[in-house]
Amino acid sequence: MTNSLSIRLKPYLYVLPLVALLAFVFGYPLLRIFEFSFKLVRGVDGPWIGLRNYELILSQSLFWESVLHNIQLLLAIPAMVVISLLISILLFERIAGWRLYRVIVFVPFVLAIPIIAVVMKRMFQFSGPVNEVLRWASLDFLALDWIGSSDVALWTVMILIVWRESALGIILFLARLLSLDEAVLEAGRLDGANWWQRVWHIILPQMRGVIEFYVVVSVITMLASVFAYVYVMGGGRGGPGTATMVVEFYIFNALIRTSLPGIASAASVLLFLVSVLLIFPMFRARRRAREEEA
Amino acid sequence: MSKSRIPNISRRDFVRTSAVFGTAAALGGVLPPFARAQEKTLDMWWWGEQELPGLQKFVDGSIAAYKDAAVKSMLQDTAVVISQFQTAAAAGKAPDIQYLWNGVYHMESVWLGYLKGLKGLVKDDILAASNPTALSRFGGNIYRVGWYPLPMFWCYNKTLFEKAGLDPEAPPKTWDELLAACEKLKSAGIEPLGGGIQDGYWSEWYITHSLPQNLDSFGEAVELFIGDKDFRDPKYHEHWKKLEELKTRGYLNKDMSSLELYPGIDLVAAGKLAIGQSIGTRLPADSKATGGKIGYMTMPLFGKGKLAGVPVVDVQGLGISSNAEDPAAAAAFLEYLNSPERLKAFWDATGWLPSNTTFDASVIADPSVRGLWENWGLKPNISNVTNLVPGQFYERAAIPTGQQIVQGSMTGEQAGELAANTAKEWRDFNPDMVENYRKWAVDLSAPM
Numbered sequence: 001m002t003n004s005l006s007i008r009l010k011p012y013l014y015v016l017p018l019v020a021l022l023a024f025v026f027g028y029p030l031l032r033i034f035e036f037s038f039k040l041v042r043g044v045d046g047p048w049i050g051l052r053n054y055e056l057i058l059s060q061s062l063f064w065e066s067v068l069h070n071i072q073l074l075l076a077i078p079a080m081v082v083i084s085l086l087i088s089i090l091l092f093e094r095i096a097g098w099r100l101y102r103v104i105v106f107v108p109f110v111l112a113i114p115i116i117a118v119v120m121k122r123m124f125q126f127s128g129p130v131n132e133v134l135r136w137a138s139l140d141f142l143a144l145d146w147i148g149s150s151d152v153a154l155w156t157v158m159i160l161i162v163w164r165e166s167a168l169g170i171i172l173f174l175a176r177l178l179s180l181d182e183a184v185l186e187a188g189r190l191d192g193a194n195w196w197q198r199v200w201h202i203i204l205p206q207m208r209g210v211i212e213f214y215v216v217v218s219v220i221t222m223l224a225s226v227f228a229y230v231y232v233m234g235g236g237r238g239g240p241g242t243a244t245m246v247v248e249f250y251i252f253n254a255l256i257r258t259s260l261p262g263i264a265s266a267a268s269v270l271l272f273l274v275s276v277l278l279i280f281p282m283f284r285a286r287r288r289a290r291e292e293e294a
Numbered sequence: 295m296s297k298s299r300i301p302n303i304s305r306r307d308f309v310r311t312s313a314v315f316g317t318a319a320a321l322g323g324v325l326p327p328f329a330r331a332q333e334k335t336l337d338m339w340w341w342g343e344q345e346l347p348g349l350q351k352f353v354d355g356s357i358a359a360y361k362d363a364a365v366k367s368m369l370q371d372t373a374v375v376i377s378q379f380q381t382a383a384a385a386g387k388a389p390d391i392q393y394l395w396n397g398v399y400h401m402e403s404v405w406l407g408y409l410k411g412l413k414g415l416v417k418d419d420i421l422a423a424s425n426p427t428a429l430s431r432f433g434g435n436i437y438r439v440g441w442y443p444l445p446m447f448w449c450y451n452k453t454l455f456e457k458a459g460l461d462p463e464a465p466p467k468t469w470d471e472l473l474a475a476c477e478k479l480k481s482a483g484i485e486p487l488g489g490g491i492q493d494g495y496w497s498e499w500y501i502t503h504s505l506p507q508n509l510d511s512f513g514e515a516v517e518l519f520i521g522d523k524d525f526r527d528p529k530y531h532e533h534w535k536k537l538e539e540l541k542t543r544g545y546l547n548k549d550m551s552s553l554e555l556y557p558g559i560d561l562v563a564a565g566k567l568a569i570g571q572s573i574g575t576r577l578p579a580d581s582k583a584t585g586g587k588i589g590y591m592t593m594p595l596f597g598k599g600k601l602a603g604v605p606v607v608d609v610q611g612l613g614i615s616s617n618a619e620d621p622a623a624a625a626a627f628l629e630y631l632n633s634p635e636r637l638k639a640f641w642d643a644t645g646w647l648p649s650n651t652t653f654d655a656s657v658i659a660d661p662s663v664r665g666l667w668e669n670w671g672l673k674p675n676i677s678n679v680t681n682l683v684p685g686q687f688y689e690r691a692a693i694p695t696g697q698q699i700v701q702g703s704m705t706g707e708q709a710g711e712l713a714a715n716t717a718k719e720w721r722d723f724n725p726d727m728v729e730n731y732r733k734w735a736v737d738l739s740a741p742m
Binding site: 256273 | 373380381406408494686688693698699704
């Protein structure tokens with residue numbers, strides 16, 4: 001009996017140090033964030049105020065504006081999927097120079113976000129290269145104030161996100177495409193299926209898992225990982241005005257710029273809970289993708 | 295054939311020697327400083343190299359030359375100047391001397407009890423000469439020694455003024471004169487006024503120059519936040535209406551919304567924009583680059599408050615933490631930094647002025663810089679009113695209002711509405727701070 005118990009416990013003991021380390025590194029701060037979200041924190045601690053931080057956040061228009069902007073960014077995902085699919089399929093079909101193109105399309109993903117965001121920001125200035133080209137082509141009506149107008153700024157951020165994040169999609173999709181059974185595609189070709197029919201009836205059904213995975217990852221990115229884009233493109237303010245303010249930036253402002261760690265913690269908890277809800281479909285999608293590949 | 299010079303060391307000798315050195319090194323790290331050297335030690339956390347290159351050289355030189363204590367300095371990252379200090383102070387491990395931005399950026403630490411009042415600790419004459427500004431006073435005490443000044447002004451390009459037929463030595467003094475000058479500049483094909491507002495600082499600086507025009511004291515500004523006064527009152531949002539007027543008349547540069555602050559100022563120096571907002575630390579370089587063709591002025595007058603037209607001089611400073619083991623030693627070091635020899639060294643290292651009215655200005659060769667020091671630094675001046683703006687108001691109202699007016703999506707009146715709502719929001723989020731601000735208003739309303 002004792003022997004059997006020790007055999008069963010043994011594996012857990014092996015992983016215990018790592019679990020303890022993870023609990024300390026991630027678990028403790030998470031608990032503190034939950035605790036802070038119920039306090040009016042000044043400096044490093046403060047009095048307990050119950051749900052007041054949550055009440056204040058949920059009644060603040062700026063918070064909902066930030067949420068809305070995150071949701072608006074979700075609109076970029078269909079574009080990312082389509083672009084990634086299109087380019088990955090073209091690369092898969094080994095168009096001339098495909099190896100070089102593969103490197104080129106992945107470059108944006110390798111470069112740090114602040115670097116490409118700074119470059120893009122210069123490109124999209126009112127007197128920048130993009131507008132200069134448009135004016136040169138007599139398309140003045142398209143020469144917008146890309147980063148200076150509240151109506152346009154978030155869409156400009158979205159363009160940048162689509163450009164960079166599509167690179168990940170391309171690589172994921174291409175990896176999946178390269179593992180497809182070419183015999184099936186060849187059979188389709190011999191049966192007279194045109195390019196579109198092959199994509200629609202043969203390729204896409206087999207890629208469903210990896211597309212789902214990419215979509216879920218992208219949703220999490222749009223909700224909880226666009227800070228660097230917004231920080232650089234929005235002049236470090238989520239601007240102009242509050243036009244590019246997102247929840248992450250809201251948290252950053254509350255913590256760093258407005259000395260409200262309690263509010264930042266409460267907003268972080270809300271964001272965390274939403275992200276956790278999204279992690280389950282992500283795991284499911286990943287499992288499905290693996291099963292398809294097997 | 296020479297013999298090998300490697301000594302004959304056995305493994306035992308090697309291990310023994312290593313152990314001796316290792317123990318000595320470990321003890322050196324573990325033992326308190328007084329056991330290592332019988333001298334006072336001070337920790338100093340500072341910031342400023344980022345905005346004033348050369349400051350590192352001055353700090354290093356000052357520490358090396360100081361004989362009364364060993365000073366250990368650490369240059370802080372911009373993002374953590376306040377949080378790093380406050381966290382350390384809460385843990386009882388704050389440095390003896392801390393760099394402090396003005397106004398609320400250090401006042402919060404005062405309210406948390408992390409800073410020592412300097413009255414009676416630093417000599418009165420040095421404290422006064424360093425101009426810590428009214429924003430460093432609370433409860434009758436002063437919490438910073440001024441380190442270096444940041445005169446803030448409206449700058450203009452004299453060459454463009456000449457091109458438009460304006461007198462480059464007589465910049466506009468009133469709002470009507472400004473509008474007339476802008477019209478002339480515009481007619482001459484010159485973009486009259488503006489800069490870059492994409493990063494928001496232009497909005498802040500605009501408030502710095504314009505809000506005080508309808509204030510009698512900075513205490514009145516604080517009353518706007520604690521709810522005793524209201525931004526919806528026309529006199530408290532008139533400055534935003536004036537910005538709206540500049541926008542609707544087409545006097546602001548077209549790319550203003552997509553440019554950041556400093557590239558915007560560059561336009562003035564480059565002769566592409568006639569009038570902008572600038573800061574003293576830029577003046578030596580801009581003056582040199584344009585052959586002395588950069589002029590400066592206070593914002594043209596429209597308001598009727600007692601602070602209207604008074605030059606603005608913000609001052610960065612140093613304070614002493616409540617954790618300091620020997621506050622007198624820290625104070626002595628701050629006094630040393632204000633000695634005539636150190637003030638001269640400051641100028642030599644940075645090419646900029648120290649904040650001390652006793653500084654011998656004869657070393658300043660550039661007449662523009664000397665004039666700025668004489669007219670802004672030595673004459674009556676006010677500090678930067680945005681330094682008493684609560685962070686939440688700064689982010690939610692002070693910055694966005696300017697940006698939205700400049701892009702034409704908000705009126706001055708709507709800006710007042712947003713400001714009033716944000717002030718109320720701040721009170722809801724920070725009930726504990728309102729009382730501190732109320733007390734602070736008393737200090738800010740009192741004469742210096």
